[in-house]
Amino acid sequence: MNSRNRIFALDLLRFAAAFAVVLYHYLARPGSDFGTFTELSRFGYLGVPVFFMISGYVIAMSAQGRTAYQFGVSRFARLYPGLWAGLLFTVMAVYAIEGELPDPVQLATNAMLINDYVGQPDIDGVYWTLHVELKFYACVFLLVATGLFSKFRIWLSAWLLMTIFHFLTGQPSFMGWFINPSWSPYFIAGVSMHLIGQHGVDRFSVSVYAVSVALCAYQSFNIAGNFISVESQIEPTISSIVVVISAFTLLAIANQVITVRGASWIATMGAMTYPLYLIHNRVGKAIIDGPLSGMSEGIAVPATTILIIVFAYLIYRFIERPAGNAVRQFGFSLPYQISGRETPAREQA
Numbered sequence: 010m011n012s013r014n015r016i017f018a019l020d021l022l023r024f025a026a027a028f029a030v031v032l033y034h035y036l037a038r039p040g041s042d043f044g045t046f047t048e049l050s051r052f053g054y055l056g057v058p059v060f061f062m063i064s065g066y067v068i069a070m071s072a073q074g075r076t077a078y079q080f081g082v083s084r085f086a087r088l089y090p091g092l093w094a095g096l097l098f099t100v101m102a103v104y105a106i107e108g109e110l111p112d113p114v115q116l117a118t119n120a121m122l123i124n125d126y127v128g129q130p131d132i133d134g135v136y137w138t139l140h141v142e143l144k145f146y147a148c149v150f151l152l153v154a155t156g157l158f159s160k161f162r163i164w165l166s167a168w169l170l171m172t173i174f175h176f177l178t179g180q181p182s183f184m185g186w187f188i189n190p191s192w193s194p195y196f197i198a199g200v201s202m203h204l205i206g207q208h209g210v211d212r213f214s215v216s217v218y219a220v221s222v223a224l225c226a227y228q229s230f231n232i233a234g235n236f237i238s239v240e241s242q243i244e245p246t247i248s249s250i251v252v253v254i255s256a257f258t259l260l261a262i263a264n265q266v267i268t269v270r271g272a273s274w275i276a277t278m279g280a281m282t283y284p285l286y287l288i289h290n291r292v293g294k295a296i297i298d299g300p301l302s303g304m305s306e307g308i309a310v311p312a313t314t315i316l317i318i319v320f321a322y323l324i325y326r327f328i329e330r331p332a333g334n335a336v337r338q339f340g341f342s343l344p345y346q347i348s349g350r351e352t353p354a355r356e357q358a
Contacts, residue, residue, distance in 0.1 A: 065199020
């Protein structure tokens with residue numbers, strides 16, 4: 010998506026979600042005590058389901074009017090150069106701080122994002138979300154390749170019904186191999202927001218949106234204990250409320266109810282979200298517990314946060330963006346020459 014079509018409010022929402030995850034990993038760790046900030050940052054993990062909703066919205070928008078090949082090239086260019094840069098940075102930084110190197114098989118399978126299929130652990134714990142995203146991309150690719158993507162009423166209804174059935178019965182048990190059922194409601198909600206934003210309010214889109222958001226709230230309540238300490242029903246309830254508010258915020262952005270005046274620094278914030286997310290967790294914790302361990306947390310955590318943001322910007326500016334553009338230019342050149350079609354504009358994804 011070019012700057013003329015860029016949704017700057019989406020950039021801010023994406024960065025806010027990423028920064029919430031950063032605070033969750035830095036401030037809500039066992040033993041950390043930042044008072045009220047620690048209590049609030051515990052819910053920063055909710056940036057992840059917000060990412061999934063944003064992804065559903067943006068990917069549905071990105072796949073429109075593209076061939077399967079074009080969609081595949083755009084997703085590869087967006088996902089893998091940044092992953093490789095973040096992975097290399099993490100391996101080098103952890104080795105410099107802790108003297109540890111991953112097994113070559115672990116490194117190679119992480120670089121391809123197939124490590125979960127071959128029993129290799131993630132080099133950084135946040136990579137599990139990339140596996141969820143990649144499965145979603147693969148399903149959209151198949152829909153585009155088979156000409157079914159534009160038939161939203163068919164595949165979106167089937168996906169939603171299958172998700173509900175899985176929540177109720179745990180079947181089909183193989184669903185997780187091609188799309189993650191636990192996170193499906195968030196992607197479905199994002200896709201429905203795209204439909205509402207593109208085609209306006211209609212019974213199908215609104216129904217899918219309402220049911221999927223209700224499932225998001227239900228799922229957020231149920232899985233809160235996987236991410237935070239749950240002492241009562243208050244914490245899961247707060248999680249559900251935050252997710253629902255985020256869903257309404259994204260819907261307002263999709264329908265241009267919420268708009269932000271364009272600025273290059275906002276676009277940069279949105280674009281550097283991916284490397285920030287990739288490198289902040291393991292490297293940041295290693296810095297806090299290693300070189301800065303002699304400092305108070307009140308100094309170590311802000312210093313580490315600033316340092317990680319700087320590194321994320323450098324990775325985005327000098328590695329991820331040039332490499333991604335090179336992949337797009339090379340990948341789109343052959344289809345453009347053969348078909349005579351205009352290469353799709355760079356998307357905000």
